[in-house]
Amino acid sequence: MKVLVTGAGGMLARAVLPALESTGHAALALAHADADVTKIGALDHALKTFAPDWIFHFAAFTRVDDCEADPVRAHLVNALGARNVAQAAAASGVALLSISTDYVFNGRATRPYREYDPVDPLSVYGASKLAGEQAVRELHARHLIVRTSWLYGHGGANFIDTILRRARAGESLRVVDDQRGSPTWTRDLAPALIRLAERGQFGTCHCTNRGDCTWYDLAARVLLRAGVTARLERTDSAALSRPAPRPRYSVLSHEFFERISGLTLPEWSDAVDRYVECGA
Numbered sequence: 464m465k466v467l468v469t470g471a472g473g474m475l476a477r478a479v480l481p482a483l484e485s486t487g488h489a490a491l492a493l494a495h496a497d498a499d500v501t502k503i504g505a506l507d508h509a510l511k512t513f514a515p516d517w518i519f520h521f522a523a524f525t526r527v528d529d530c531e532a533d534p535v536r537a538h539l540v541n542a543l544g545a546r547n548v549a550q551a552a553a554a555s556g557v558a559l560l561s562i563s564t565d566y567v568f569n570g571r572a573t574r575p576y577r578e579y580d581p582v583d584p585l586s587v588y589g590a591s592k593l594a595g596e597q598a599v600r601e602l603h604a605r606h607l608i609v610r611t612s613w614l615y616g617h618g619g620a621n622f623i624d625t626i627l628r629r630a631r632a633g634e635s636l637r638v639v640d641d642q643r644g645s646p647t648w649t650r651d652l653a654p655a656l657i658r659l660a661e662r663g664q665f666g667t668c669h670c671t672n673r674g675d676c677t678w679y680d681l682a683a684r685v686l687l688r689a690g691v692t693a694r695l696e697r698t699d700s701a702a703l704s705r706p707a708p709r710p711r712y713s714v715l716s717h718e719f720f721e722r723i724s725g726l727t728l729p730e731w732s733d734a735v736d737r738y739v740e741c742g743a
Contacts, residue, residue, distance in 0.1 A: 464488045464661060467515040467557075469500055469548060470522030474619025475562065478649035479519060482657055491515065495522065500544035506551045517660050520548045520561040523592070527566070530588035531707035537591040545595030546602065553603040560660055565612035565644060565671075567593045570710020575675075577716045578610075578667045586707040596667075607659060608667045612715055613681075615738065616649030623738065626682045630693035640679035640697040644713045645671035648734040658724045668723065669715035672731040684732055688739040 466483055468476050471492035483490040491513045498505040500522045523541055524530060530537035545561055552559040566589035567582045584590045599606045615621035623646075629636060647670075655670050676684070679697050686693055700709065721727055728734075 464517065465490075465513065465515040466517045466519055466660070467491045467493065467506070467509055467513055468519045468521060469493050469498060469506075470495070470520070471497070473521055473523075474616045474621065475614065475649050475652070476519075476521045477618035478616050478653040479521070479656060482653040486654075486657060488657070500548050501539050503547055504551075506548065510551060510555045510557065515557055517558045517560060518548060518552050519656065519660075520545065520559060522548075523562065525588070527586060527588045527709070528706040530591060531586060534587045534591070537587050538594060541588075541591035542594035542598060546598035549599045549602040549606065552605075558605045558607070558660070558663075558665075559599065559603050560607045560609065560656060561595065561599050563596050563608050563610045564589065564592045565610060565713035565715055566710060567596070567610065568710055568713055570642075570712045572712055575714040575716035576669070578669060578719055585710060588707060605665055607665050609656060609659070610667070610669045610715060611647050611652060612671050612713060613644045613646040614649055614652070615646060622646075622678070622681065623685050623735065626685050627689055627691060630686055630691045633693075635694040635696065636682060637696045637698045637703070638679045638682045639700050639703055640677045641699045642709050642711055642713075643675055643677050645673070645675045645715060646681050646731045646735060647671040647728075648738050650738075651728050651734050655720070655724060655726055655728060658726055659720075662724065664723050668720045669717055670720045670728070671715050671717060672728050672734045673717065674730045674732065675714040676731060681731075681735065684735050685739060688736050
């Protein structure tokens with residue numbers, strides 16, 4: 464399998480690229496400097512010369528609060544960028560895997576969100592990613608949209624690294640305890656994405672580490688496993704007053720993913736333990 468990867472400088476790509484190589488697949492990594500997906504034709508040369516079987520589209524503007532402050536850029540990258548990639552993939556006859564987010568939901572559910580549940584994003588980030596989903600569906604039949612959540616991993620800014628950095632600097636930590644989701648390690652997600660592509664799966668599916676927690680629970684687990692002592696206090700979303708609203712409950716059901724992939728991802732707590740142990 465030959466895979467062209469956009470957003471190659473990002474956290475997810477840095478886990479997927481070595482996973483592709485270790486499983487015998489060829490990959491062409493395109494960072495923003497190599498291919499600006501907001502521009503039509505940015506992938507044309509690479510598609511002609513590399514002739515991939517799949518595009519893994521990871522290029523995105525993911526800083527949620529920054530998206531709220533700059534909705535034009537958010538939609539340019541997350542919506543128009545996805546549209547351009549889908550159009551290029553369809554024209555070249557290449558299958559497309561595109562990453563989306565739990566933030567397309569409003570968080571009012573009382574059980575894990577399924578793929579066919581109504582979407583209703585609360586933030587500019589969620590709306591821009593949903594617009595990207597819609598463009599992919601409209602323009603390319605051979606698409607796979609994978610929604611995931613609360614990503615962390617090496618090679619990119621993430622919650623776990625931030626908590627540890629602040630705790631080791633002696634700072635007090637106030638973390639929200641009224642938002643619930645499924646933290647997902649990019650190293651666990653990477654082989655799952657590859658399995659889906661290998662099996663030629665199309666449509667929409669949810670893929671996260673199993674189980675769920677609040678951001679406070681996650682911070683407490685990280686500090687415990689790292690052996691770092693810090694003052695950790697619970698707070699709520701209203702008190703924290705972030706620019707972009709977050710869904711209070713954005714746990715994604717993984718039942719469909721497990722059926723079509725034959726895989727079961729580890730529990731979030733197990734993944735966090737392994738991440739911390741390998742040098743977070």
